[in-house]
Amino acid sequence: EDQVTQSPEALRLQEGESSSLNCSYTVSGLRGLFWYRQDPGKGPEFLFTLYSAGEEKEKERLKATLTKKESFLHITAPKPEDSATYLCALGGYQKVTFGTGTKLQVIP
Amino acid sequence: KAGVTQTPRYLIKTRGQQVTLSCSPISGHRSVSWYQQTPGQGLQFLFEYFSETQRNKGNFPGRFSGRQFSNSRSEMNVSTLELGDSALYLCASSSGGTGGAYTQYFGPGTRLTVL
Numbered sequence: 001e002d003q004v005t006q007s008p009e010a011l012r013l014q015e016g017e018s019s020s021l022n023c024s025y026t027v028s029g030l031r032g033l034f035w036y037r038q039d040p041g042k043g044p045e046f047l048f049t050l051y052s053a054g055e056e057k058e059k060e061r062l063k064a065t066l067t068k069k070e071s072f073l074h075i076t077a078p079k080p081e082d083s084a085t086y087l088c089a090l091g092g093y094q095k096v097t098f099g100t101g102t103k104l105q106v107i108p
Numbered sequence: 109k110a111g112v113t114q115t116p117r118y119l120i121k122t123r124g125q126q127v128t129l130s131c132s133p134i135s136g137h138r139s140v141s142w143y144q145q146t147p148g149q150g151l152q153f154l155f156e157y158f159s160e161t162q163r164n165k166g167n168f169p170g171r172f173s174g175r176q177f178s179n180s181r182s183e184m185n186v187s188t189l190e191l192g193d194s195a196l197y198l199c200a201s202s203s204g205g206t207g208g209a210y211t212q213y214f215g216p217g218t219r220l221t222v223l
Contacts, residue, residue, distance in 0.1 A: 029208035091208020095164050098151035100147035
């Protein structure tokens with residue numbers, strides 16, 4: 001069975017303090033690894049799709065990387081507006097499985 | 109391009125009633141998936157439709173059902189509502205078929221409260 005685990009569950013950073021969120025996974029056949037951002041009471045907002053180990057994608061202060069067992073979302077010099085829950089999702093042969101998310105709080 | 113839309117945005121029902129939620133995907137997208145999100149369980153997959161056919165189903169009781177129309181719009185229905193059905197119901201659309209290779213784009217969700 002496809003499994004995805006995100007860590008930490010919650011992360012509190014000072015503005016400008018860079019860090020990384022982790023997404024560990026097991027899958028019989030990876031078809032895609034997705035990152036989303038979700039604000040309270042809203043639908044997840046798409047950030048990145050990664051398809052193969054070694055792939056990297058960047059958008060503003062965010063950079064997503066992928067290995068055969070993990071994906072990382074690196075946040076460089078975060079700002080308070082980056083505060084949100086970040087979801088990792090694993091695309092297998094049949095369906096997409098979501099992790100429970102990392103709740104990020106960036107303090108001014 | 110307009111995003112995924114869901115109606116209604118908020119709904120309050122009582123136990124035993126039934127409810128129908130609607131989702132309009134991004135234009136050109138043929139796949140629609142439904143998820144239930146609760147604070148304790150996170151995002152749980154309900155089912156996926158592609159070209160009017162249910163291609164995949166999650167581990168939910170038969171009270172949860174759905175359908176997709178020829179214009180790709182989708183509805184989900186929950187019968188005999190229980191208190192535990194209170195959740196944010198999210199619809200997501202993608203351009204591809206079943207499986208996890210295609211990026212899903214989410215709507216704003218329908219907040220269902222069961223009293």
